[in-house]
Amino acid sequence: MKKEKTTIVVAGVLIGVIAAMLVFFGNPANMGFCIACFLRDTTGALGLHSAAAVQYIRPEIIGLVLGACIVSLITKEFRPRGGSAPVTRFVLGAFVMIGCLMFLGCPFRMILRLAGGDGNAIFGLVGFVAGILTGTFFLKKGYTLKRSYKMPKLEGGIFPVVQIVMLLLLVAAPAFIYFTEPDGGPGAKHAAILISLAAGVIVGILAQRTRLCMVGGIRDAVLFGEFKLLFGFVAILVSALIVNVILGYFHPGFAGQPIAHTDGLWNALGMYLAGFGCILLGGCPMRQLILSGEGNTDSVVTVLGLMAGAAFAHNFGLASSADGPTANGKIAVVIGIIVVAVIGVVNSRRKEA
Amino acid sequence: MKRVDARGLSCPEPVIQTKNAMASRAAQYEVLVDNVVAKENVSRFAIHQGYQVEVEEQGDDFLLRIKK
Numbered sequence: 001m002k003k004e005k006t007t008i009v010v011a012g013v014l015i016g017v018i019a020a021m022l023v024f025f026g027n028p029a030n031m032g033f034c035i036a037c038f039l040r041d042t043t044g045a046l047g048l049h050s051a052a053a054v055q056y057i058r059p060e061i062i063g064l065v066l067g068a069c070i071v072s073l074i075t076k077e078f079r080p081r082g083g084s085a086p087v088t089r090f091v092l093g094a095f096v097m098i099g100c101l102m103f104l105g106c107p108f109r110m111i112l113r114l115a116g117g118d119g120n121a122i123f124g125l126v127g128f129v130a131g132i133l134t135g136t137f138f139l140k141k142g143y144t145l146k147r148s149y150k151m152p153k154l155e156g157g158i159f160p161v162v163q164i165v166m167l168l169l170l171v172a173a174p175a176f177i178y179f180t181e182p183d184g185g186p187g188a189k190h191a192a193i194l195i196s197l198a199a200g201v202i203v204g205i206l207a208q209r210t211r212l213c214m215v216g217g218i219r220d221a222v223l224f225g226e227f228k229l230l231f232g233f234v235a236i237l238v239s240a241l242i243v244n245v246i247l248g249y250f251h252p253g254f255a256g257q258p259i260a261h262t263d264g265l266w267n268a269l270g271m272y273l274a275g276f277g278c279i280l281l282g283g284c285p286m287r288q289l290i291l292s293g294e295g296n297t298d299s300v301v302t303v304l305g306l307m308a309g310a311a312f313a314h315n316f317g318l319a320s321s322a323d324g325p326t327a328n329g330k331i332a333v334v335i336g337i338i339v340v341a342v343i344g345v346v347n348s349r350r351k352e353a
Numbered sequence: 354m355k356r357v358d359a360r361g362l363s364c365p366e367p368v369i370q371t372k373n374a375m376a377s378r379a380a381q382y383e384v385l386v387d388n389v390v391a392k393e394n395v396s397r398f399a400i401h402q403g404y405q406v407e408v409e410e411q412g413d414d415f416l417l418r419i420k421k
Contacts, residue, residue, distance in 0.1 A: 004397075077389050079413070084361070139369060147361025150413070211390055216365075223365060224372070224398055282363045298363075 005231050011206040012235025018199050019112055019236070020243035022060075025191035029249065029258035030116035032240070033060060033203070034109035035285035036100035037259075039303070040310035040319075041187050042166070045178050048307070049314035053185025055178040057170040059193050061289065062163040063200015068208040068293030069160040070201075077208075080156025082297030085145035088343055089281060089298055093305020094312065095336035096277035096285065101310065101319040102270030102333050103127075104260055106285045107214035107278070110271065111233065113260065115240035117252035120260050120267050127268030128275040132218045135279025138344040139223065143280065145347060148298055156295025159303075167197070186259055207290050214284035215275060259322065266325040266333070273336045280344055355379040359395070360387040360414060367391040368398045371419075375402065382419040385411075392417065 019032030031037060037054070044055035072078040100106045103124045105113060110128060113121035135143075169177050170193060180187030190196060206212070210232060217230030244250040254262050261267070278284045281302055283291065288306070291299035313319040318329040357374050359367035367386050374382055382404075386392050392415040396406045399419045407418040 075389075079388065081361070081388075084363070139365065144362065144366055148363065149361060211393075220365065224368060224401075226398065226401070228397075282365075296363075 004228055008210040008212065008228055008232040009235045011210045011212065012232040013239040015203050015206055016115070016236040016239030017243050018203060020240045020247065020249065022191050022196065022199055023249060024247055025195050026189060027191050028186040028189040030113045030118060031109055031186070031259065032112055034105050035289060036097055036106035036306070037109060037186070039306050040101065043307045043310045044187065044314070047176065047178055048311040051314040053180055054187045055180045056187040056190055057166055057177065058190070059167065059170065059196035060200035062167050063197045064204040064207070064286065064289045065160055065163045065293040067201035067204020068290040071205045071208045072294040078156065078295045080151040080153055080295035080297065081148045082151045082155065084148035084298045086298060086301040088145060089302045090305035090308070092277045092281050092340065092343060093302040094309030095340055096274050096281070097306045097309025098313050098318055098332050098336050099270045099273030099277065101313040102325055102329050103267050103274065104320055107274065108284070108286050111214070111237050112240055115237055116244050117250045118257040118260055119252065119254040120257060120262055120264065123264040123267040124271040127270065127272035129218060131272040131275025132215055132279055133222065135276045135344070136219050136222050138348050139279065141348040143344055143348040151297055155297055159292050159300045204290060204293065207286060208294070213287040215278040216283060216287070219279055261320050261322055261324040263324045266330060269333050273333050273340065276337070277340050280340060354381045354383065357382065357384045359391060360385055362391070364390055364394050368394050371395050371398060380420065384417040384419060385414055386417065387414045
């Protein structure tokens with residue numbers, strides 16, 4: 001058991017270093033990794049939203065899925081399954097994304113923003129923890145999306161194969177794929193394809209082996225007094241912080257932080273929605289990608305929900321910008337919290353143990 | 354002996370069901386899971402609670418025999 005904790009701390013340290021280094025190699029500031037932002041960029045590259053500043057097929061996403069897929073094939077953990085309330089998962093995924101884009105980052109980027117000195121992320125963290133605690137309350141009440149079932153090999157293999165197609169589209173760059181113009185916004189800032197892909201694969205392997213999950217840490221600590229996953233969360237924060245200080249990327253403060261806004265209440269509510277939704281989904285956006293690579297098609301549907309949420313967020317003007325949240329975004333986050341709560345209530349009943 | 358069928362459930366649900374089952378204070382439990390993560394998490398939880406765990410692979414499933 002002690003070995004498990006050492007492993008996840010080592011993995012967390014490596015992931016923190018890789019994330020900070022990706023910024024060095026060209027990713028946007030405090031965005032070595034951001035599953036929400038990267039899925040949003042990829043969604044834009046496919047033309048599913050037309051926010052010109054955030055369109056790029058992010059190789060990190062491809063790498064995460066393929067890394068997890070390869071390692072799960074080796075360890076025989078690749079087991080295609082699905083059928084556990086897919087439509088509910090799609091809806092939860094979409095609202096988790098809307099929450100993330102209110103805050104401007106997924107739970108992973110929230111850690112990296114903290115590690116970069118972005119004080120606004122503290123409000124995000126407060127909301128995130130509150131969201132996790134709310135979700136955990138429903139878990140205690142017997143919340144479940146029911147069982148998943150065995151699926152054909154092909155069903156589990158489709159999503160990893162789609163990632164290879166995405167990589168080909170990125171490299172071939174046909175005219176129908178949208179890429180942010182140079183200096184046109186965050187979508188234009190990225191490390192070289194091979195570096196991003198390798199970073200994704202390595203983190204994918206580490207996350208698959210350690211079951212790292214940004215919501216799982218606090219959840220397991222509250223439910224079972226089990227701190228393993230929380231160790232990974234903290235390790236990423238500490239190592240990214242140290243590398244940021246060394247590279248001169250640590251700028252403590254609130255105003256003028258990169259790709260962030262200073263509205264504390266909505267930073268908190270955005271991450272409240274994300275944390276709450278992720279608990280009801282059983283894992284953070286990164287964990288959903290890893291599970292997608294392992295043949296879990298419920299997680300694939302969740303990722304598709306996240307991407308649909310990203311498209312809605314930009315098509316309907318829900319996503320925040322450095323100027324702050326939008327009125328539409330606030331309404332969407334409130335609706336999201338209500339919808340997620342209803343999903344929680346309806347799927348909770350105390351079962352006879 | 355108490356039996357929990359947690360096949361098809363994703364974590365943390367198998368652990369929660371095991372935890373709830375333990376409230377019955379039976380001498381022995383059998384928990385059936387169908388994925389490695391659930392096997393690891395239920396085992397870890399049971400060991401932390403002072404139980405001993407034996408794992409038996411049954412085709413694609415894992416049967417965990419848990420006793421003091």
